[in-house]
Amino acid sequence: MRPVAHPETPGWKVETRATFRIAGPLALANLLQMLTYAIDVMFIARLGADELAASALAVALFGLIVWSLQALTGAVAPIMAAEIGARGPALRPVRRAMRMALWLSLIVSIVGMALCALIGPLMRLTGQEPQIAALAASYMQVLLWSTAPMVLAGVLRNYVSTLGRPLFATFITALGIGVNALANYAFIFGNLGAPALGLPGAAVATLITSLAILAMYAAAIRLDPRLHRYRIMGFFWRADWPRFMDILRIGTPIAITVLAEAGVFGAAAFLMGRVGGLELAAHTLALNLAAFAFQVPFGVGQAATIRVGYFFGARDPLGMGRAGWTSIVMGSGFMVVTALAMVLAPEALLSVYIDPADPANAQLVAAATGFLLIAAAFQLSDGIQAVAAGALRGLTDTRVPMWIAIFSYWLPGFGLAAGLGLGTAMGGRGVWIGLATGLTVAAALLLQRWNARETLGLTRREI
Incomplete structure (x- = not known):
């Protein structure tokens, strides 16, 4: 209905x-x-x-x-x-x-x-x-x-x-x-x-x-x-202890979600260090660029929490849906642009940190460019998971998204990164494929949960 x-x-x-x-x-x-x-x-x-x-x-x-x-x-x-x-x-x-x-x-x-x-x-x-x-x-x-x-x-x-x-x-x-x-x-x-x-x-x-x-x-x-x-x-x-506990109840899963996501990227750096020093340096450059791009959908996700929260308080399911979908389209649309930039102009992006024309940087540029191509593939997923999580927070739905994050980032994500990075000849590219897989699984599961918000009863405010 x-x-x-x-x-x-x-x-x-x-x-x-x-x-x-x-x-x-x-x-x-x-x-x-x-x-x-x-x-x-x-x-x-x-x-x-x-x-x-x-x-x-x-x-x-x-x-x-x-x-x-x-x-x-x-x-x-x-x-x-x-x-x-x-x-x-x-x-x-x-x-x-x-x-x-x-x-x-x-x-x-x-x-x-x-x-x-x-x-x-x-x-x-x-x-x-x-x-x-x-x-x-x-x-x-x-x-x-x-x-x-x-x-x-x-x-x-x-x-x-x-x-x-x-x-x-x-x-x-x-x-x-x-x-x-x-x-x-x-x-x-x-x-x-x-x-x-x-x-x-x-x-x-x-x-x-x-x-x-x-x-x-x-x-x-x-x-x-x-x-x-x-x-x-x-x-x-x-x-006001009931309100204090409300913040703690809603916020603790969000904090654990942050630890799960940030932790897997930190662990990826240790994996990359075992692959090689050159790969670790290239990983750092590519990840910094991806992190800059992520700040926009992260901001859109923060806005989604506020806008969806307004309509959640007003008990307006249609408003909740419009606020969430507007934010998801906005955040993922921006990430399409960043993906194109990573594919079409990787050396221009890397020039923020190093001189791509310097022959001494040739291997570093080649490795970082390869990582950016994989990063381009998961830009859309990264944008969707960030904004969808923000929209669900507007419904005060944080516990299941926490488990989605832990599962996605650490099982298919880190598991594949470690397996491909250390167990195959793919090396650093395998680590990045694992990261991309984790983000994509998280995006799919969070988007599915947002889409099923009515069926799951997430839009009903009890108080």
Whole structure:
């Protein structure tokens, strides 16, 4: 039976514009965040190869922890969207949800910092060179203090985006790039009267930047009348344990999903290292380009969570469907463009990192180009799985998508990557075929679940 139109259900054109107004700024903010990390690499690389390697290892652990914690607390977005859709503006429910999300952020940040502090034993366990392990530990000692401001800022970013101010996320991230570059310049090399701290100076720059971004979000919320009217810091000491548990229940599977996906790509790097140093370098270049492309459907998926969540709260199945399908078409359409670029102009893309015309890079370019051709084949799958997962989160459906992610990425995905990469002559290409297979299986299963949302009863809101 076809869902009945709600009196306020927007048409396809209106929904497309509404989705783009949220997705565009969020995708741009994601791309700018990637640029922030690139600036860190540019400054640290001037210190030497050991410092660069140490920072890469530390950031790999720190990034995985922070990203998963932001995913956990980010469950506040569909909760707020549903409340606004049901009874907008829903001042009290939104304020309570934000209060508990901020509480949860502080609690899990302490856990995250404790995990970051274990980098020393992790370096020894994985057999890293002693001098690199020591550098990574000194870097992490400062970097881990950025955990709480980053997780808190992630919650505030969800708040401004859900309340219709996604451009704030773009502008604040852009300003953060300037703060980060200036702080790196000052504290790594001792400029502008600052001490020359070397590699720990880069961690100081990250801490300053994360605190500045948190302060900018707080200022934006205080100065914007629409955002300030919710008074999210009001009665901050009052607990709302049912809402706290709602965020934890919805967010924990999202965090595990992030760990499953990020973990398989991290494991792929270790596989590629066993294949060969050249293949690992080519893998890094190709994966960075694929990661940049992924930021757009990732932003569209965030917008899908908010738009679907609005209609979920309003109990409007037709609106949910239009919001989800609009986002899926938008995200996958962009990835078709990136796939064409990877097929038609791989050397132009690689020129962002290296000089493809340099004969010394010939083997590296050939290997990276081969990986990009496989990446082009899974661009559509990557876009679909990212947006479909976001749409399902708008229905607060996170547990089954978590199992889909674990199954897809680690059984057909990593299993095939390890088998083809290490057990056949395909080497690095086999690893990438495994990654492509995992993403494609995830996309197919998530899309099937989204398509069956009515039959599965996912569109029925109980409260």
